[in-house]
Amino acid sequence: MADTTVQRTSELLYLDDLHVGRRFTSGAHALDEKQITAFAREFDPQPFHTDHEAAKATLFHGLAASGWHTAAISMRLQVDGGLPIAGGIVGLGGEVAWPTATRPGDVLHVESEVVEVVPSRSRPDRGTVTVRSETRNQRGDVVQAATVKLLVPRRSKMDSGIEGPNEVNDRQGGLLCGSCNS
Amino acid sequence: MADTTVQRTSELLYLDDLHVGRRFTSGAHALDEKQITAFAREFDPQPFHTDHEAAKATLFHGLAASGWHTAAISMRLQVDGGLPIAGGIVGLGGEVAWPTATRPGDVLHVESEVVEVVPSRSRPDRGTVTVRSETRNQRGDVVQAATVKLLVPRRSKMDSGIEGPNEVNDRQGGLLCGSCNS
Numbered sequence: 562m563a564d565t566t567v568q569r570t571s572e573l574l575y576l577d578d579l580h581v582g583r584r585f586t587s588g589a590h591a592l593d594e595k596q597i598t599a600f601a602r603e604f605d606p607q608p609f610h611t612d613h614e615a616a617k618a619t620l621f622h623g624l625a626a627s628g629w630h631t632a633a634i635s636m637r638l639q640v641d642g643g644l645p646i647a648g649g650i651v652g653l654g655g656e657v658a659w660p661t662a663t664r665p666g667d668v669l670h671v672e673s674e675v676v677e678v679v680p681s682r683s684r685p686d687r688g689t690v691t692v693r694s695e696t697r698n699q700r701g702d703v704v705q706a707a708t709v710k711l712l713v714p715r716r717s718k719m720d721s722g723i724e725g726p727n728e729v730n731d732r733q734g735g736l737l738c739g740s741c742n743s
Numbered sequence: 744m745a746d747t748t749v750q751r752t753s754e755l756l757y758l759d760d761l762h763v764g765r766r767f768t769s770g771a772h773a774l775d776e777k778q779i780t781a782f783a784r785e786f787d788p789q790p791f792h793t794d795h796e797a798a799k800a801t802l803f804h805g806l807a808a809s810g811w812h813t814a815a816i817s818m819r820l821q822v823d824g825g826l827p828i829a830g831g832i833v834g835l836g837g838e839v840a841w842p843t844a845t846r847p848g849d850v851l852h853v854e855s856e857v858v859e860v861v862p863s864r865s866r867p868d869r870g871t872v873t874v875r876s877e878t879r880n881q882r883g884d885v886v887q888a889a890t891v892k893l894l895v896p897r898r899s900k901m902d903s904g905i906e907g908p909n910e911v912n913d914r915q916g917g918l919l920c921g922s923c924n925s
Contacts, residue, residue: 604815606822607831628834629815633786636811640788649789652810654888658836706836 573647575716576688579675587643587671590634592626594665600630626663631705635696638671644692648714653689655709661702668699676708680715687714755829757898758870761857769825769853772816774808776847782812808845813887817878820853826874830896835871837891845887849880858890862897869896 572578594613601610605627608615616624636650644650663669677691690713696705754760776795783792787809790797798806818832826832845851859873872895878887 600815604819606819609831609833627815627818628836629811629818633782633809633811633815636809637786637788649791651791652841654810654838654840654842656836656838659834660836 573645575647576678576680576690576713577716579678579690579713581675581678583675585644585673587638587673588641589668589670590638592634592663592665592667592669594624597624597626597630597663597665600633601627604629621662624665626667628657628659628663628705631659631663631669631696632657632707634669635671635694635705635707638669638696639673639694643671644673644694646690646711646713647716651712653710653712655691655707657705657707657709659705661698661704663698663704667704669696669704671696685715687712689713755827757829758860758862758872758895759898761860761872761895763857763860765857767826767855769820769855770823771850771852772820774816774845774847774849774851776806779806779808779812779845779847782815783809786811803844806847808849810839810841810845810887813841813845813851813878814839814889816851817853817876817887817889820851820878821855821876825853826855826876828872828893828895829898833894835892835894837873837889839887839889839891841887843880843884843886845880849886851878851880851886853878867897869894871895 598611598613601607607627609619609621609625610616610627610630613624616622639650671694673692673694675690676693678688679690680688690711691708692711693708694706695703696707698704780793780795783789789809791801791803791807792798792809792812795806798804821832853876855874855876857872858875860870861872862870872893873890874893875890876888877885878889880886
């Protein structure tokens with residue numbers, strides 16, 4: 562039976578531990594104007610992201626975070642326990658949408674759910690897990706909806722001690738290649 | 744006939760100026776280890792993004808940038824002239840993939856192509872434009888492939904001076920709502 566309860570866990574999870582419907586929730590991140598404008602000045606210097614006053618005259622009706630800033634914060638929340646994958650969170654790619662603007666003063670958290678688990682046919686030590694995540698503000702508005710495919714190690718093959726230059730190496734951190742075939 | 748040549752232009756383009764097959768190329772950004780680890784410490788603190796030495800023992804075989812860092816740099820390159828959209832680059836969402844790791848020493852640029860132009864049925868002052876972009880390193884490897892839907896103002900309606908709280912206001916910067924319906 563699918564476990565559909567929202568979970569916080571300190572346990573690191575392998576492919577074998579994940580199933581469709583397993584859910585996770587992250588901690589919270591409080592966003593302020595300084596963070597929004599600092600990110601935007603470096604990566605997305607457009608007035609609606611960098612200038613409180615100029616942003617008022619736009620259709621954003623005020624300062625809004627860059628979508629890529631919302632994505633980056635969401636990643637941080639998942640890395641900090643919101644998505645406890647063994648070997649780290651290694652995304653191969655996915656879809657992202659920003660249905661509501663992220664604003665100064667927003668307190669964000671991420672709710673994630675496993676929507677697909679696919680053991681690799683060619684690499685018995687790994688597989689891919691697709692996770693759908695919603696980043697919500699303090700009012701529950703979805704500021705980002707993302708569906709990302711992750712490379713995840715398998716517990717059983719890890720435990721058998723398989724190593725090598727192109728293998729998962731759990732004893733050295735279980736980190737995975739972001740660009741190799743799954 | 745479709746214009747399929749790569750373009751750099753200082754002209755800001757409206758929906759009316761864009762057609763399927765129109766292409767753009769950005770300037771270049773040189774990425775170093777300091778940038779990679781600084782971004783990762785804030786947004787994606789995993790050893791393969793933050794620690795040169797620890798990263799060697801992983802399947803990345805060395806330090807790699809966070810995918811969200813590659814995305815953010817790609818955005819900056821597009822904002823800085825790589826995608827000269829009137830009113831700014833306002834993404835509603837899209838798809839992103841990172842087929843090759845981004846490394847210290849990489850020099851990145853973005854090549855973009857318009858793949859769909861859809862005038863809004865309900866809002867005559869705007870429409871959506873879908874742009875497919877490839878971020879490439881100095882060897883031509885694609886480190887990011889993205890397809891993003893953008894909200895873009897129409898020239899004709901802008902010129903007629905339509906304004907209002909939910910309208911594009913070109914005289915005040917032509918900035919658009921990232922969360923309103925197209």
